[in-house]
Amino acid sequence: MRLRIPIATATATLTAALICPMSAADAAAPTCSDRPVSDAQALEILAGVDQGNDTFYWRQDASLDVAVRAHPAVTAEYLSMIPQAVQTWQAVLEDCLGGAVSLRYVSGANSIATADIVVSLLPRPAGGVAFGGVARCGPRGCQNVMISTVVPPGSPYGDLSPAETYTMALHELGHALGLGHASNIESFDIMGYGGLYGDPPAFVLSQCDVDALAYVWSWALDGTGPTRPTDPEFECVA
Numbered sequence: 072m073r074l075r076i077p078i079a080t081a082t083a084t085l086t087a088a089l090i091c092p093m094s095a096a097d098a099a100a101p102t103c104s105d106r107p108v109s110d111a112q113a114l115e116i117l118a119g120v121d122q123g124n125d126t127f128y129w130r131q132d133a134s135l136d137v138a139v140r141a142h143p144a145v146t147a148e149y150l151s152m153i154p155q156a157v158q159t160w161q162a163v164l165e166d167c168l169g170g171a172v173s174l175r176y177v178s179g180a181n182s183i184a185t186a187d188i189v190v191s192l193l194p195r196p197a198g199g200v201a202f203g204g205v206a207r208c209g210p211r212g213c214q215n216v217m218i219s220t221v222v223p224p225g226s227p228y229g230d231l232s233p234a235e236t237y238t239m240a241l242h243e244l245g246h247a248l249g250l251g252h253a254s255n256i257e258s259f260d261i262m263g264y265g266g267l268y269g270d271p272p273a274f275v276l277s278q279c280d281v282d283a284l285a286y287v288w289s290w291a292l293d294g295t296g297p298t299r300p301t302d303p304e305f306e307c308v309a
């Protein structure tokens with residue numbers, strides 16, 4: 072069995088749990104209802120989390136361009152996993168949020184400078200820290216996603232396969248869209264850790280994921296102005 076890389080979480084500062092978390096019954100309705108059900112009990116909502124410097128995990132633009140900054144040693148096979156992950160999310164967003172939120176893969180000159188989300192793909196350990204991926208906000212916005220396919224020498228954890236790189240990109244783009252982790256982190260939901268690894272990985276991009284995104288992006292669905300979510304957790308409905 073493959074050892075799992077402890078993914079650096081984007082959610083470290085979530086504070087007190089809600090007694091009554093937001094649920095699908097309270098949120099804007101997605102335009103799909105036939106996504107598979109995962110074993111996630113609830114999803115953390117990153118979109119309202121304060122990252123300091125007046126920076127939050129949320130966006131005021133619902134048309135998001137995604138670019139890749141790849142190390143020269145990244146192979147074409149690994150590199151192709153990122154646009155595939157973007158296309159997977161885009162198909163789900165189109166189906167389930169009616170195009171109110173969109174992801175678009177961009178490449179070429181100026182793409183990194185102008186993209187809303189930049190995925191850095193590294194075939195080496197990042198800063199000596201063993202993680203599969205991380206999504207962070209910075210002073211200039213929430214554009215920073217990093218995926219490391221190789222762990223440090225001597226690490227007990229395994230490197231990522233191309234299929235696991237694809238799954239990791241789905242997971243980190245989920246963070247970039249505003250979702251945190253499944254409250255039961257061992258979940259096979261794409262926002263848990265249970266489905267990120269394997270051959271093939273056994274993740275579920277679930278109805279709860281899109282229900283929670285409908286909450287995060289309710290202003291885009293409603294056609295109103297950008298509003299930051301306030302609930303730190305979204306309850307999944309079986």
Ligand SMILES: [Zn+2]
Binds near residue numbers: 078080081242246
């Ligand atoms: Zn994560």
